Amino acid sequence: MNKIRKLLQNGIGLFSLLVLLVASFIFFDFFNLDEKVYFLLTGKHNYDILFWGNINIGTVATLSAVFVALYSSQKSIKLVNKQLRIEQQPLVVVENSIVIDPDRKNDYLQIKFKNIGRGAAVRITACLSRTDRNKAFFHYNESHTFELGANAKSVSRRIDKGILDERMKVSDGTIQLFSKKNPLYIHIYYEDQLGNMYHRKAKFFTQPEILKLIENKNY
Secondary structure (H helix, E strand, O other): OHHHHHHHHOOHHHHHHHHHHHHHHHHHHHOOHHHHHHHHHHOOOOOOOOOOOOOOHHHHHHHHHHHHHHHHHHHHHHHHHHHHHHHOOOOEEEOOOEEOOOOOOOOEEEEEEEEOOOOOEEEEEEEOOOOOOOOEOEOOOOOOOEEEOOOOOOEEEEEEHHHHHHHHEOOOOOEOOOOOOOOEEEEEEEEOOOOOEEEEEEEEEEEOOEEEEEEEEEO
16 A cells, blocks of 8 residues: 555556556457446446447547646646755754763763754754664753754753763773764754654764764764
């Protein structure tokens, strides 16, 4: 069912349906199946139904025109939706490196997000998981998700330091240092106003008392 829906959305399904329908009409008429079906249903003969002669070219042409119009309409809608998505596409990035409190007085770290795209970003969340957006690492005093308008001011969020510390530990309990070859990735999930999902990631490596931001990129 999903494959059929996808074909219809791409416009291919409408064209295939047109070919199948016209071929069916020709097949039915060529073997006089239309009259036979009518006789089975009603018990009466009617030699003038649907087609006359063998093939009613006018009927076939009308059906063809209808399906060509449907196909063109489908393509137009698809182009409009594509343009609308481009115009409303958000682009959320991490804006700063993460300072690690050397005295560990606080149970959180600060991270800044900014939307540099054309449209609003909704249901923004961030985590260390590349597969599960529900494992947000925000501090318990922060909401699970937030929103950013197009080109809005950057927003600072608090990270639960315990979650990050756990990720930085290795099997013997020592702290893992991230490098450019073995970086830390923070995954950012968000949606646009049309409900399209986006997944980006920010790349960090360890410097003294800081997680240095290297780059933001699409996942």
